[in-house]
Amino acid sequence: MEVEQTALPGIGLRHEFVTQAGRRIGVVSHRTGRRDLIVYDRLDPDRACEAIKLNDEESDALAELLGAPRIVQRLNALHREVEGLVSEQLPIAPGTPYAGRPMGDARVRTRTGTSIVAVVRAGQVIASPGPEFVLQAGDVVVVVGSSEGTEAVAEIMANG
Amino acid sequence: MHTAILFVELGGVVLALGVLGAFALRVGISPIPLYLIAGLAFGTGGILPLATSEDFISVGAELGVILLLLTLGLEYNADELVTSLRGNAKGGLVDLVLNAAPGAVAALLLGWGPVAAIAMAGVTYATSSGITAKVLSDLGWIGNRETPVVLSLLVFEDLTMALYLPILTAVLAGVGFIGGAVTVAIALATVSVVLLVALKYGRVIEAFVRSPNSEVLLLKVVGLALLVAGLAQKLQVSAAVGAFLVGIALSGELAEDARALLSPLRDLFAAVFFVFFGLQTDPAAIWPVAGLAALLAVVSMITKLATGAYAARKAGIAREGRVRAGIALIPRGEFNIVIAGLAVAAGAHPDLGPLAAAYVLILAAFGPLAARLVQPLIAAVARRA
Numbered sequence: 001m002e003v004e005q006t007a008l009p010g011i012g013l014r015h016e017f018v019t020q021a022g023r024r025i026g027v028v029s030h031r032t033g034r035r036d037l038i039v040y041d042r043l044d045p046d047r048a049c050e051a052i053k054l055n056d057e058e059s060d061a062l063a064e065l066l067g068a069p070r071i072v073q074r075l076n077a078l079h080r081e082v083e084g085l086v087s088e089q090l091p092i093a094p095g096t097p098y099a100g101r102p103m104g105d106a107r108v109r110t111r112t113g114t115s116i117v118a119v120v121r122a123g124q125v126i127a128s129p130g131p132e133f134v135l136q137a138g139d140v141v142v143v144v145g146s147s148e149g150t151e152a153v154a155e156i157m158a159n160g
Numbered sequence: 161m162h163t164a165i166l167f168v169e170l171g172g173v174v175l176a177l178g179v180l181g182a183f184a185l186r187v188g189i190s191p192i193p194l195y196l197i198a199g200l201a202f203g204t205g206g207i208l209p210l211a212t213s214e215d216f217i218s219v220g221a222e223l224g225v226i227l228l229l230l231t232l233g234l235e236y237n238a239d240e241l242v243t244s245l246r247g248n249a250k251g252g253l254v255d256l257v258l259n260a261a262p263g264a265v266a267a268l269l270l271g272w273g274p275v276a277a278i279a280m281a282g283v284t285y286a287t288s289s290g291i292t293a294k295v296l297s298d299l300g301w302i303g304n305r306e307t308p309v310v311l312s313l314l315v316f317e318d319l320t321m322a323l324y325l326p327i328l329t330a331v332l333a334g335v336g337f338i339g340g341a342v343t344v345a346i347a348l349a350t351v352s353v354v355l356l357v358a359l360k361y362g363r364v365i366e367a368f369v370r371s372p373n374s375e376v377l378l379l380k381v382v383g384l385a386l387l388v389a390g391l392a393q394k395l396q397v398s399a400a401v402g403a404f405l406v407g408i409a410l411s412g413e414l415a416e417d418a419r420a421l422l423s424p425l426r427d428l429f430a431a432v433f434f435v436f437f438g439l440q441t442d443p444a445a446i447w448p449v450a451g452l453a454a455l456l457a458v459v460s461m462i463t464k465l466a467t468g469a470y471a472a473r474k475a476g477i478a479r480e481g482r483v484r485a486g487i488a489l490i491p492r493g494e495f496n497i498v499i500a501g502l503a504v505a506a507g508a509h510p511d512l513g514p515l516a517a518a519y520v521l522i523l524a525a526f527g528p529l530a531a532r533l534v535q536p537l538i539a540a541v542a543r544r545a
Contacts, residue, residue: 006308009244009315010235010293014303028303031416038303043542046481047535048303 016040035059064123087142088150089120090157094137097160104131112152114145169210173202173217177431188298188532190291192493193525195431196517199438200446210439217436221501224433226403227426228494230385232289233407234415234422236315238358241408244315251309251471252316255489258463260285266456272509275331279503282324283516284460288493289314291524295488295531306472306481310488313471321495322351322405325398328499332506333396347397351405358409366414374421381410381418382425400498430494437497437517440504445514453518461523461530464489480538487534491527496520 003017008028016026016038024040026048033056041049054062092099098106108116119126119133120140126133135141143153176198177191184191201207210217245252263284267277292314296302326347330340357365369384371377385406392402410418468486477485500516 007240007243008302008308009240009311010289011302011311014308016305026303036303040303040305044478044480044538046305046477047484048300051300051303 014038037062060123067123067125084146085144086147086150087117087144088154090141090143090150090154092135092137092139092141092157096137096158098135098157099137101135102131103129103133103135106156108143108153108156111156112145112149114143114149114153116141116153117144118142166216170216173198173210173435174428174431177435181431188528190294190491190493190524190528191431192288192291192434193521195434196438196497196521196524199435200441200443200517201438202435203439204442214439217432217439220429220432221436222399222433224426224429224431224436225400225498225501226385226389227422228290228430228433228498229400229404230381230407231419231422231426232318233404234410234419236318236408237411237415238355238362238408239411241315241319241355242359244312245319248309248312248316248471251313251467251474252320254470255313255317255467256285256320258467259460262456262460262463266452267512270509270511272512275334276503276509276512278328278331279499279508279512280516282321282328282499283492283496283519284456286317286321286492286495286499287314287464287489288491288495288524288527289318291491291493291528292488295491295528298528299531299535301484301488301531304481304484306468306475306477306485307488309471309475309477310468310485313467313489317495318404322401323347325401325499325502326350326396328502329396329398332502332508334506343396346395347401350392350395350397351401354405354409358405358411362409362411365409366412369410369418370414374417377414377418378421381406381422398502433494434497437501437513440501441513441517445511446518449511449515450518453515453522456515456519457522457526460492461490461526480542483538484531484534487527487531490523490530492520492523 001017003015006014006016008014012028012030014026014028016024018024023042024045026038026040028036028038028051030036035054035058037050037052037054038048039050041047103116103119108114117128118141119129119135120142121136121138141153141157143150145153177195180194180198181191184194202210260281261284263280263282264277266284267273267280272280292310296307296310301307327340327344330343330347369377369380371380385403388406389399389402392405393399407415465483465486468484468489469482472482472485496516497520500513500520503516504513
């Protein structure tokens with residue numbers, strides 16, 4: 001699949017591609033942060049017959065709907081492939097020890113042998129965050145390791 | 161007492177513009193033609209001539225030009241300009257040749273001489289990037305696949321203006337061939353130096369201008385633009401180009417913030433600028449040239465349609481999109497009036513001002529309207545086919 005990227009001088013960027021069923025869709029990313037979801041006309045292939053304006057929150061929500069379940073699906077597929085490997089999604093509750101602290105403070109890998117492979121924040125997936133990455137209440141930490149290891153991480157994240 | 165009359169007159173003018181703007185918004189047309197008509201009404205020979213505030217309005221108009229060009233420059237960054245130039249030079253040249261020709265030929269046929277021909281070439285050449293950008297966003301054409309073609313032509317035109325305005329200033333000043341060549345060389349050098357500085361050292365300028373406080377940012381940007389505009393004028397490069405280049409040198413979030421801060425100021429003074437041009441034009445002088453202006457408008461509408469069709473076809477756009485690209489390029493506005501204003505101030509042929517005013521009136525009003533009507537028309541043709 002090929003995603004075409006075009007600069008829109010003075011406005012921002014446009015990404016578009018043609019689906020397998022032959023429909024062209026795209027996203028215009030305005031410099032102001034606004035996103036337009038574009039659906040092209042079937043008969044007049046250059047015309048945006050629908051342009052749906054999305055603010056930050058709405059684009060995040062749409063990305064989550066389209067993207068987050070896919071990430072979970074892929075992780076589940078990963079489990080089946082590697083025996084004994086478990087992935088867990090651990091929410092960071094407000095008031096827990098590591099909300100607002102750099103991830104490295106938890107020394108997860110040293111203490112449990114598991115890895116934090118991603119953090120899901122507001123619908124965005126942050127892949128392989130470094131030790132300096134500051135966790136926030138509401139984040140979901142994705143860890144991969146043995147089942148004892150991931151349980152230990154859940155304990156660390158909840159109680160320190 | 162004098163101040164009292166000044167305030168009353170200014171207040172009346174600006175308030176009238178506000179009412180006209182509201183009307184334009186409701187009808188869905190560009191307010192520029194209405195501002196011009198307001199200027200005609202307030203000027204000499206108009207229905208409500210102003211007595212005392214004309215001096216102030218003339219300075220306001222100069223500020224309006226500078227702010228218009230500064231905010232236009234802020235929309236682009238140097239990278240975009242260079243990429244656009246590289247990718248679309250051919251379409252841009254076709255645009256230049258096809259659309260400068262009607263004005264130049266008209267001036268020569270009327271016997272106004274080569275200087276007026278250069279000015280009129282500019283009047284018919286430049287599409288109003290302000291009006292076109294608004295048409296694209298109002299009609300939801302920003303996502304359309306022909307839109308990048310239109311935008312890159314606009315970028316090309318704006319850059320061409322950065323070279324054209326100094327040349328025009330020099331020619332209008334009546335410097336001889338050698339003097340003209342020197343001025344053009346200075347202009348070229350200035351524009352390239354500024355572009356180079358913007359590309360390489362944009363960060364340094366941004367670090368100087370940047371401020372978390374919007375008041376400080378506003379003062380620094382306006383101050384820098386006016387300073388450079390003044391120096392550019394001194395070098396005969398034209399103040400407007402100086403401000404445009406300052407806008408280009410600033411980019412990213414800083415440019416975004418500055419643009420948001422400047423746009424109310426720009427809206428006020430740009431409206432004053434259009435009024436001022438109307439003020440200088442005697443409404444009685446428009447009627448004799450109205451037919452000519454209409455003819456010129458029709459011809460240059462056709463040349464813009466051809467330009468859009470050519471550039472869009474090169475980009476692999478289908479037939480409907482090519483028509484839309486051409487239509488989007490029709491509106492004329494701020495640059496055309498800036499050019500005519502320079503020519504009038506330098507004492508060009510007395511008919512040039514009224515002709516340019518009538519021409520811009522027609523195309524600033526008709527361009528957005530045509531764009532609005534074209535899509536239903538395309539759909540109707542498609543249904544019949």
